[in-house]
Amino acid sequence: MKISPLAPAIGGRIEGCDLTQTLEATQIRQIQKAFLEHAVLLFPGQTLAHQDQLNAARIFGESGTLHRPREFQPKAYESLPDGIMMISNIREDGVPIGSLPDGEMMFHHDMIHREIPDKATLLYAVEIPSVGGDTWFASGYAAYDTLSDKWKRRLEGLSARHVYHYGSTQKGDEKGTPAFGEAAHPIVRTNHETGRKCLYVNRLMTVGVVGLEATESDEILNFLFDHCEQDAFVYKHQWTIGDLIVWDNRCSMHARTDFPGGERRLLFRTTVKDTQAPA
Numbered sequence: 001m002k003i004s005p006l007a008p009a010i011g012g013r014i015e016g017c018d019l020t021q022t023l024e025a026t027q028i029r030q031i032q033k034a035f036l037e038h039a040v041l042l043f044p045g046q047t048l049a050h051q052d053q054l055n056a057a058r059i060f061g062e063s064g065t066l067h068r069p070r071e072f073q074p075k076a077y078e079s080l081p082d083g084i085m086m087i088s089n090i091r092e093d094g095v096p097i098g099s100l101p102d103g104e105m106m107f108h109h110d111m112i113h114r115e116i117p118d119k120a121t122l123l124y125a126v127e128i129p130s131v132g133g134d135t136w137f138a139s140g141y142a143a144y145d146t147l148s149d150k151w152k153r154r155l156e157g158l159s160a161r162h163v164y165h166y167g168s169t170q171k172g173d174e175k176g177t178p179a180f181g182e183a184a185h186p187i188v189r190t191n192h193e194t195g196r197k198c199l200y201v202n203r204l205m206t207v208g209v210v211g212l213e214a215t216e217s218d219e220i221l222n223f224l225f226d227h228c229e230q231d232a233f234v235y236k237h238q239w240t241i242g243d244l245i246v247w248d249n250r251c252s253m254h255a256r257t258d259f260p261g262g263e264r265r266l267l268f269r270t271t272v273k274d275t276q277a278p279a
C-alpha cells in the first residue's frame with residue numbers, strides 16, 4: 001500500500017489497497033492515520049459491491065443514519081441495503097432515482113445542520129458525465145491556520161447557525177420549503193481526533209453568527225467564505241469510474257461543479273457517525 005499527497009493542503013491517494021479484501025490490522029491503522037492526516041482519501045480503481053462499501057465505512061467508525069429520499073423514486077431503493085444512498089441525476093419515469101441530482105453545489109459540510117454532524121462520507125463513482133461534476137475539497141485546517149491573529153481573536157467564542165433546506169444545492173434555492181434541520185456550532189472547532197483547530201462555516205448552509213446583528217454577521221461570514229474557498233486550500237477531484245473517496249466532514253468542506261444535465265451521473269454514498277458534537 002502506497003500513500004501520496006493529492007494537493008499541498010488536503011488529500012491523499014492510496015494505491016495498492018483492494019477494498020473488497022479483508023484488510024490486515026496494520027493496513028487499517030495506516031488508513032486511519034492517513035485519514036486524520038489528509039482529511040480526504042482517494043482509493044482509485046475499486047470494484048465494490050454495496051457490502052464492500054459498507055465494510056470500508058467501518059474502517060472509520062459506525063455507519064451513519066441516512067435519510068433516504070423516499071419521495072424521489074422508492075422503486076430504485078428496493079435493491080439497496082440500509083446505509084447506502086444514491087447521488088444521481090438518472091431519472092426513471094421522469095423522477096430522479098437519487099438525491100441532489102442536478103448541477104453545481106456550493107461548498108458545505110455534510111450534516112452540519114445536525115447536533116452531531118457525520119464524521120465522514122464515502123462516495124463511490126459508478127457513472128460519471130464526460131465533463132464536470134467534479135468534487136472540490138477544501139481544508140478547514142489550512143483556512144484556520146492562515147487567519148491573522150486579529151481574526152483568530154475575533155472568532156473566539158463565536159458560534160454560527162447552519163440551516164439545510166431539503167435538496168438545496170445553492171443558497172437561496174429553498175423556495176419556501178421548511179428547513180430540513182438547523183444547528184449552531186462554534187465557528188472554529190477542534191477535530192477531537194487530531195486536536196487541530198479548523199474553520200467550520202460554509203457558504204451553502206451557514207446563515208448567521210449567533211448573537212450578532214445582520215450587518216456584522218454578514219461581514220464576518222462573507223470574509224470567511226471567501227477566505228476558506230481559496231485555491232491554495234483546495235483539492236479538485238475529477239472523478240474516474242471506480243474511485244472511492246472518503247472525507248472528514250469535521251475539518252473539510254466540499255463542493256460540486258456543474259455538469260451536462262443530459263448525461264448520467266451515479267455515485268453511491270455511505271456515512272460514518274461522529275461520537276461527539278463540535279466543540
Ligand SMILES: [Fe+2]
Pocket residue numbers: 108109110254
Ligand atoms: Fe455533500
